[in-house]
Amino acid sequence: MKQLIEVVDFESLSIKIEGLKVDGIIFLIDEFVLSLYKDHLNLQDLGKATNKKVILKTIPRGEKAKSFHIYENIVEEILREGIHRNYHVIACGGGAISDISGFIASSLLRGLSWSVIPTTLLSMVDASIGGKTGINSKSGKNLIGAFHMPDHIWLNPFFLETLPKEEFLNGFGEVLKYSFLDIKIKESLLNSKFKISEIIHLCANYKSRLVEEDFKEKGPRKYLNLGHTFGHAFEKMYPISHGEAVYWGMQLLFHIFERQDLIKDCDDMMRALNLSFGKAPWGNVLKDSSTFVNDVMGFVKRDKKVISEKEIELVFINEKRIPYLLVCDFETIKSKLDSFFKENYVGF
Ligand SMILES: NC(=O)c1ccc[n+]([C@@H]2O[C@H](COP(=O)([O-])OP(=O)(O)OC[C@H]3O[C@@H](n4cnc5c(N)ncnc54)[C@H](O)[C@@H]3O)[C@@H](O)[C@H]2O)c1
Known part of the structure; x- marks a missing residue:
């Protein structure tokens, strides 16, 4: 089970999406991220550019996205549009969005393929990798879910430009953790000329290797x-x-x-x-x-x-x-x- 991790910019991201060999795309995006990146993502033209049917759904930002209520609404709306097994789910947002979107992908028609465009540092280095998907229950966080590996993780560090400082620090806690697990990550961080895109790629690949194993x-x-x-x-x-x-x-x-x-x-x-x-x-x-x-x-x-x-x-x-x-x-x-x-x- 392999997930392909690539660093992209908005242009190459569009090319990757256009190149998916599927009949339709279910694009699930954090509503706040959409408001910030509407022009960059150019989703209104995605159907024309890809020559595929595109179902676009926004998801409320933050932890409230991972609820039964939102899961049910989105799944029912997608099913009403008429989909089949050769539709591909794309999640665009932080970890909350990839968690619920991956769960939607895992359960719709007993499992659709999916990919992630993580937009927070935490989701780039952690949440989007590894195929743990799910929503929360009244009894606790992440108690309803499935293991469902994404095909592609497209890392676009440009998204970090709008990330609030506290969200950046949130992700850095995990980056520091990786620096203790992998000496290469520690050395890269201590190099004063480090590039955040390289660090993200190293962390994401480290997690990916462990997950594959x-x-x-x-x-x-x-x-x-x-x-x-x-x-x-x-x-x-x-x-x-x-x-x-x-x-x-x-x-x-x-x-x-x-x-x-x-x-x-x-x-x-x-x-x-x-x-x-x-x-x-x-x-x-x-x-x-x-x-x-x-x-x-x-x-x-x-x-x-x-x-x-x-x-x-x-x-x-x-x-x-x-x-x-x-x-x-x-x-x-x-x-x-x-x-x-x-x-x-x-x-x-
Ligand atoms: N599946 C896994 O392996 C795994 C691992 C770690 C964490 N998680 C889950 O991830 C979630 C936390 O993820 P998170 O920290 O990414 O939070 P999040 O998805 O809730 O996003 C945090 C906030 O940042 C905003 N945001 C997202 N991208 C932005 C951008 N580019 N610019 C400005 N604002 C932006 C969102 O709208 C939201 O308000 C938790 O639900 C946690 O359980 C899952």
Whole structure:
């Protein structure tokens, strides 16, 4: 199962879409992205240019896109237009749009082929790659979905020009994660002349390689969860983005395992990139560190990487800078958190 990842501009993107060997295109786009890029995408002429039937649907921006209600409306509208198995879905937007669009592609007529044009940094380096699709349920995020691999991922870094700073930082949390998993990405980031398009391509290809090796996340694909166990806890505990939560999740992991080398890398990278996530999110609550540790442990015990009543598989980096899975019991994690906060705390 291979997904083709290419860096494009608007002109080459049109050529790629025109070259799809399908009878029709179902183009699903974030309504805000459409308002910003109407002229660049020139969608009103897509039918003429491709000589195919084009069904264009806008999707509300943000997490609310991933709902039953929106899924049902869009699927019913598409079916009313009359489609068959040789229609191709194209998702254009951030991760919320690729998640619901991929799920629509996976379920319409029991599966249509699809491609993605990611428009946020997070979706370029992460969400658009790997074929995890889905919507949210009242019981939790991403609980309804399917694995459905896209054929093409067209990366156009031009979209980043309009991305708000907080969304950029959100994506950079994931980029930093990749820099610990792959030395080439770290070196490229530390090179003062780096091009964002190259970094995006490296990160996207890194994820793609792991996905090809381990589509259903039974082995190395799990490495992509570096920093995510504490990160998911912080995402629930504080009003911060996913990428920022992952950054702090890695920081805390490196601190409690006393990996000064990795902490230094984190700091060097932030300095080199002239980025800052500000103060640690738990900065104000540490007068009562035991409540904080208990709260974090509550989330750790419900993490998807828990493997028994007492243990979880953490992603870690060895001395040679190679990722691996570390089986760790809850007691050990708790006692490391306790001693770290009791001994050190004021903030990073
Ligand atoms: N499937 C996966 O493997 C995977 C991995 C990571 C995250 N995700 C999912 O991705 C979602 C988050 O994705 P996201 O961070 O891209 O958020 P998003 O899709 O919600 O987009 C964030 C905001 O940015 C706006 N936006 C998008 N492109 C823009 C542009 N070029 N210029 C200006 N504004 C733009 C959107 O309108 C939206 O308001 C979550 O639902 C998460 O669960 C999925």
